[in-house]
Amino acid sequence: MMQFKDDIRIRQRRKQKNVHWSRFWFIAAGIGIILSALTICYFYVSLTPMRRDESRLQRFVKAKTDIATVQQISVDHRQKTTYAITGTTASGKQKVAIVRGKSNQVKTYDRRNGLSDKQLRQLILTTYKPKKIYSANISEYKQALVWEVSYKGQNNTLNYVTLDFKTGSPYRVIKGL
Template sequence: MMQFKDDIRIRHRPKQTHVHWARFWFIIAGVGILLGALVLGYFYVSLSPMRNDEVRLQRFVKKETNIATVQQISVDHRQKTTYAITGTTVSGQQKVAIVNSKMNQVKTYNRDNGLTDKQLRQLILTNYKPKKIYSANISEYKQTLVWEVSYKGQNNTLNYVTLDFKTGKSYRVINGL
């Protein structure tokens, strides 16, 4: 009889732990979703001051000028912060409004008096031969409306050029940053 009990003990294996891969992947996916939500929440909160400024700028420009629809807002931090707002009036005329950082002064200009986007692009391609144009924004420089253009030069350096809004005449050029 003893032999029989010994055989049972020999054949009896301890219970193996089984890894549930579905549970493992579910936990990994949950952690990924949680991290993604935290990152998106961080960006939402960190960009809220910029969104608030844009809303305030749009309200101010619509109240102080005849611009009815805002299409683009750009900011310039050269010596003092100024905003350039491009938009259209109710009659469809293109306008540019330059607003100071305190939002208590605004100057408006007719967008049609300046170079078109196509003319500006052609001027930059012809005169500066960039590998890539990064940005072209309207701004104010020494009480004059200008284009602020940043581009990658042939030697792969960052370059800036300030051009007259109407004529495209160069006011300043910064090469090789």
């Protein structure tokens, strides 16, 4: 009789040591889903002001200029916030609208008067020999329309160059950040 009780105790101890791996993986997956949802919510909420500004700018530019279709909006925070809105008119002409901050003033420029994207890329590649071009956006610098270009230099440093919109001549060059 005593032997039978000891066998039961040994079996009970072994059962207690079993780990339910399915329960562990279920809890880990639940935590992963919750963290993913929180991350998505964080980015959605943090990008709301940007989406609101883009929507406001599209409505504003369509109302104040002859741009019918907005293709790209870029922002520059140099001294004051400047938005460059690239779009197409109803007749198919490409235009650039410049809006400073939240002002009600807009300046429009004919996109064909400046360097094309292909010409700008070729100019950057031949003149500055970058390893990688990060961005090339239209902006305004000292009341002139310019290209703001950031790129990775040969020595793996971040570089910025501000080029004239029409000719591509440099206004300022910042190397080695």
